[in-house]
Amino acid sequence: MPGFLLRAAFTVTLLTAGSGTAFAAGDPAAGKSVFQSTCSICHSVQPGQNKIGPTLSGVVGRKTGSVAGYTYSPQNQAANLTWDAATLDKYLEAPRAMIPGTKMTYGGLKDAQKRADLIAYLATLK
Ligand code: HEC
Numbered sequence: 001m002p003g004f005l006l007r008a009a010f011t012v013t014l015l016t017a018g019s020g021t022a023f024a025a026g027d028p029a030a031g032k033s034v035f036q037s038t039c040s041i042c043h044s045v046q047p048g049q050n051k052i053g054p055t056l057s058g059v060v061g062r063k064t065g066s067v068a069g070y071t072y073s074p075q076n077q078a079a080n081l082t083w084d085a086a087t088l089d090k091y092l093e094a095p096r097a098m099i100p101g102t103k104m105t106y107g108g109l110k111d112a113q114k115r116a117d118l119i120a121y122l123a124t125l126k
Contacts, residue, residue: 026113031121034114042106045125053104059083060123064099075101088119 035045042052049055054067061084065077079099081087091098092115094108109115 026116026118026120028117028120028124030114031117031119034109034118035121038109039106039118042104056122057125059125060085060088060119073101073103075099076103085119085123088122089115092118 035043039056043054043056044051045055045057047055047057048069049057050067050070054070054072061082064079064081064083065072076099083091087098089112092109093112095102095104095106097108109118
């Protein structure tokens with residue numbers, strides 16, 4: 001409980017551009033460790049460095065399927081979404097529900113707080 005309160009005191013609230021919808025406060029430091037244990041096997045955070053999945057450098061604010069030199073599935077390529085707090089939250093909870101046919105073979109992150117932390121971290125990757 002004290003840990004949670006401490007963390008809550010240092011969180012950043014993510015707002016989706018324009019809509020004014022507030023999401024759960026995310027802690028980028030906690031999100032970094034979620035990323036390292038869960039996503040880094042397939043994704044780099046270095047610009048231009050694609051692994052099994054495309055680099056996640058600059059992912060917040062970019063369009064689906066827009067990393068040069070990475071071969072996406074047709075479904076991800078055609079999704080025509082912008083990755084922001086709202087779309088990432090939905091996608092990371094259940095990737096194949098949001099983009100059926102995606103070749104991201106990751107089942108999803110069910111813990112809303114961990115997703116918020118992860119998205120806060122992704123937002124720092126410019
Ligand atoms: C088993 C490997 C694997 C894991 C684990 C994985 N991904 Fe992916 N990810 C992929 C692949 C492959 C794609 C490309 C999907 C496609 O083209 O259909 C992708 C695509 C994405 C995209 C869309 C990128 C774009 O440019 O449109 C995002 C965002 C993403 N992953 C975030 C994450 C996050 C955050 C995690 C950790 C929770 C994660 N992924 C875990 C393999 C993985």
